[in-house]
Amino acid sequence: MMKTNHFASFVRELYKEPNEFIPLHVPVFRGKEKEYLLDTIDSTFVSSVGKYVDDVEKFCANYTDTKKAVAVVNGTAAIQVALRLAGVIPGDEVITQALTFVATANAIAYNNAHPVFVDVDLDTMGMSPDALRSFLEEFGEKREDGVFNTKTGKLIAAVLPMHTFGFMCRITEIKHICQEWGIPLVEDAAEALGSKSEGQSAGSFGLLGAFSFNGNKIITAGGGGIIVSNDAYLGQQAKYLTTTAKKPHPYEYFHDELGYNFRMPNINAALLLAQMEKLESYRLAKANVYKQYHEFFSKVYKKIELMPIPEALHSGIIG
């Protein structure tokens, strides 16, 4: 077991923790988290509305270069609503990957649609464009009203790849296949805030994208998610559906669709904004950890090959 001990020693040295348990992820709070939280209490704006909600939405739209970002209660809710806005209705199928958290498939199920799983690529851990193409060539049939699965007879209403652990899948190829077939692309970018492919942000490739701010993500809102879209109308609809589809009115409550109580509370947005302000420093810290792992596995412990990050190569983190 000498090899394991070697690796363990490397990790303990890296994290400067000689004895204690090293958790997989711990949120780091080095920004204005406390200041912003106290401000929500002083202002009494802890709930449905508040400036922090607006601020995190603006930050995220700007950061991912999308037209509209909508803060919601968690990443699962973000995927659920993104799929609905992409046109998924009960009985449809959504092509996704099995290597993901259960939320991806659950979000499909909440729309009363069915997940269809295709393989991931070994080197990205995300949906394989080859597997997607093969599946569509074997089972897909283009008709006037969409692409149907000839085996099940169901409409293939969306493609939902996931960027595993923030590694980008071959999203540009997947996008081209979706365009070729005319199937809406929705990105489960839950783990990928800050990840890019050829300079473009995760979440911004498809019709809509979904991020998560659970405690195990690069930044956290305690619990939270964000939907992004480059389609201003869909972005507006995302806000509408996630705030119970209530028509604006000073006192009447008129809801003209089945909406959701999915808004992010202002107190969670306050925490998230402080985290967003430090996002780049967390990205650099993670890149530095990657660099050290890379050196360890390429120079010291060559029996395991570390997964390459194309973007890390491009950006000069390693090389």
Added chain:
Amino acid sequence: MMKTNHFASFVRELYKEPNEFIPLHVPVFRGKEKEYLLDTIDSTFVSSVGKYVDDVEKFCANYTDTKKAVAVVNGTAAIQVALRLAGVIPGDEVITQALTFVATANAIAYNNAHPVFVDVDLDTMGMSPDALRSFLEEFGEKREDGVFNTKTGKLIAAVLPMHTFGFMCRITEIKHICQEWGIPLVEDAAEALGSKSEGQSAGSFGLLGAFSFNGNKIITAGGGGIIVSNDAYLGQQAKYLTTTAKKPHPYEYFHDELGYNFRMPNINAALLLAQMEKLESYRLAKANVYKQYHEFFSKVYKKIELMPIPEALHSGIIG
């Protein structure tokens, strides 16, 4: 419009606000809100788990005298899961009231079930037991596998009354009717934390009850809800379903049912615990406001009759 001015003057005097806009509801933070929030940052426990989640669940179970309380992301989610645990499945009907926030009917729809609306009582604004009985006598048919609506052919899977603005509906009578017909009772107690009927807490009469801690409630978590039950197994299942139905395991993710990402983040629970510790003082403050309204409408401005609160009479707030 002299009368309106009179009433307006009374309200302005009551709230010691001569000129400015008086909001319908503002959260009040006079407890340990700031201390507990800062503690979540210092401990890094802001997300899925943490002592505040445990504490608010214990408080609520104790306060409502129920066996188990499960903290969730909002009141809508609480109703949705409570209905599912009561046995509501797609295609069923749930009897409820139309005088409520849209969440009540939405929670039914999320279970792919159908709301059936019966009248409320004029003096409680909550579901009328007479209307419920009439409906069941006209349309209900007891069969081996449940009570069916003879008009639609659907199973009536639950009765879901709501305690409007915290006024208790005639819950004991409704409970008896449900027992007589063998239909599960679920209470939408979203607005009724602290309300009682004959000494028993709102939320504790049915199989399960749901509370909300949105910003407009007597106490707030920013956003939050709690499911309560006197059935220990259902309480345990509520926890399980609202934490993605994940089987306990140190690292494997095995989910054996369609669960939800509905847990309350620890940061919201921290705020809520501080609010819970002050709940009695808020209840007394509201009782005092009610007393002054009561005096105004019974002595000064007799053209409008204020709704009586039976419990207020019982508890000596007025009389």
